[in-house]
Amino acid sequence: MNQKGLLMVISGPSGTGKGTLVKHLLKRNNRIQLSVSATTRNPRPGEVDGVNYFFLKEAEFKEKLAQDEFLEHAEVYGNYYGTPKAFVEDQLNKGQSVLLEIDIVGALQIREKFEEVVFLFVIPPSLKELQRRIKTRGTETQEQMAKRMDSALEEIKELKQYDYVILNDQIHKATRLIESIVEAELASVKRSQSYWLDLFGVGR
């Protein structure tokens, strides 16, 4: 069955271990890969074009933007960032599932353009654990930590807009849950029915 891959967005407040989880998942599963973003910022030492980012001049970025070539985009401190549609669609057509690590604002932009996207929200096991993880960063003042905690809780409210909650308590369990979601979604009737009805010649 030569099925398209799954496009997934993964978000979650800082302090949930989302970055480590994504790294672990990509290492373990070669059917899932991270999307490569385009950016107008300068490459940092060691960054490779087409691997870490697609590095674009501002004029190029804006032209692509005008031609609706990004799934989502944002401007941060005067630099543009965007998810190139063509790259994502190529991978999906090859049967690769693609993960985008973006925030809720970008995520909602994508949902508008790409109905079939699956939204994952990474969550810490408890309020206490979230506090502990924010504290152990250790480089911030009391006030900064309180602010970070507030903004994490604000983000958690948004989980209502997502499809799945990934409890990141044990990294192996969380990784396995994401793999299960990919497997389940690809077997969903909405994604696979035309394939099956054709295979058995019973029409749509």
Next chain:
Amino acid sequence: MNQKGLLMVISGPSGTGKGTLVKHLLKRNNRIQLSVSATTRNPRPGEVDGVNYFFLKEAEFKEKLAQDEFLEHAEVYGNYYGTPKAFVEDQLNKGQSVLLEIDIVGALQIREKFEEVVFLFVIPPSLKELQRRIKTRGTETQEQMAKRMDSALEEIKELKQYDYVILNDQIHKATRLIESIVEAELASVKRSQSYWLDLFGVGR
């Protein structure tokens, strides 16, 4: 997280190996169990009340039916069969997932009463393999086999009404897919959001 189990209906044409798949799944996974049906037919030697079936007198069955105590029911050759609501709900509340092996007619009755049910449709890997499996039963005439084939294809059309397609090519893969679906569904935002929002005290 003391979460309710998942209620699943599993259907599929004969010749898909559905029965063997269900047995394998139940053996491997003690968080999933088969529902016990009620029936008015007489127990066969070795059948145990409350294990194989709940054996009821016809008057008892009809009284329960009048009180809406079945999730679905059917009459087959003068005997009644039904899925007792109370049994299923007890198990779900204990966190056990419950599997009902019923046909599309019963399945649709359940969907009306129990929105959160998940529908699984078991499918053979190909038309050819379906033919082969129907043939190897070996006890039927050409005509009977053709009829069985037609009715299998009619059933496959109904997969549009289900949620997931379970390709039963390799039993281990099919079993694992059902387990993945249970895991994914239990992590879905629609089933778990109130738990998480409460846990982090961010209201609903």
